[in-house]
Amino acid sequence: MIGVIFGVIVPYIAVAIFVAGVVYRFVNWANSAVPLKIPTTGGQQKSFPFIKRTIYDRFDSPYTWWETVGRMILEIFMFRSLLKNTRYYLDRASQKDARWLWLFAILFHYSLLLVLIRHSRFFLQPVPEFVEMLSEIEAFKGVFIPSVYISGLAIVAGLFLLWLRRIFLSRERTLSLPSDHFALILLLAITISGNIMRYFFKADLAAVKELLMNLMVFNVGKAAAIADSIEPIFYIHFALASFLLAYFPFSKLMHAGGVLFTPTRNMPNDNRAKRHINPWDSDPSVPILTKGITVSGMTFTSKKLDWDTYYSMYTDQLDEIAESDYKIVPEEL
């Protein structure tokens, strides 16, 4: 009975929620307008030809499409923005390097990638050559019996480091929400149960793959029969993984897809060369200050401050500026 619930029903529901949820989030994000050009930059932007830009400036303040793509690829595969994790203090002179966050993140994410690639052996028939080779390389095949997969241990270490950071550092603890802790605990539970199943309480892997192969072709009757014969430890791992799959699209873990939709990352910093048109703007040819903003039928225009009022408000300062040889004239719009 447990086998049928957690081996057949729950994974079907979880996969359906995952696929529909991820597509929903993508479409939802794609439907959201980006009214302003808001790339975050950390380098010299493209300017006059005599202002030199290094290769780092090109990636930190991209101007062309290719530079933006390069920045996104480096962000996705190298997590370059985490390398800016340096704490500055109020005196503005002292700072503390906290870039170990980058190391922990790289450790966790690349272990996760390897673990996911290794798990593809339960879904693909025949098992691809490179999956077998990768498993043998990372286990240093023949050193331990059974093979100890490094990524399986590194992922637990990485998750613990990321979680302990949230627990023991006061600032990180203050800004951690329950959802941050929950995602880490869930991933820890999955990885630890997987390691326990691999090294201590064995499960019949051939039966596991048979179950998955039958689930894939919707051979539910056969799958239910196989599911009942698999060891309980497998269902701890499998059910938690199903929960993660269902939780994924609606949680912070969706940053996996969200990074591609991040306006501060995926926009080129070409504000001074190309005008960014607000997609909400009904008539971009008329300036917003003249036209005003219409919200639910009511139009709000900015109150125009005439020069005389302005001058009377700031007489002292304007006269002081004028004394140091600046010309004070009303702005012509």
Next chain:
Amino acid sequence: MYNKKYVIPLILIFLVGFFTPYWYNAMAGSFGYEPELKKPAGECVEDSKWMAANHMLLLQQWRTQAIRHGAEGGRIYHSFTTGEEYHASTNTCWSCHDSKEEFCDQCHDYVGIHPECWDCHYTPDIEKPQYQGTDSLSKFFS
């Protein structure tokens, strides 16, 4: 929807990536494939379902027993299932499972593992060299 030319390919890439097993198995023609094991002649030393998950632990224990306690009777294994005595050796396994290819390799290939045990240890599939004159030796030595 904004940026359609990026978002629609992205959604398609996600779907194709997530459903990799479908097109991969469709190309390989292996939907719902299950390994077929050759029925062994006798009864297994332990319950066969337990053996499917834990045979490597049993072999590891046999190895330790044989190497460290072989002289004090470590080679004698008492089955937990039947209570009978067995000689703790892979040759005991091979006495029923007479083909590695049709039994062991079926599941091992299925889940993509290649135990290194048989790089050195005897299996029935090994072609034993038999002396048939010097000419036939050229098959094994260059």
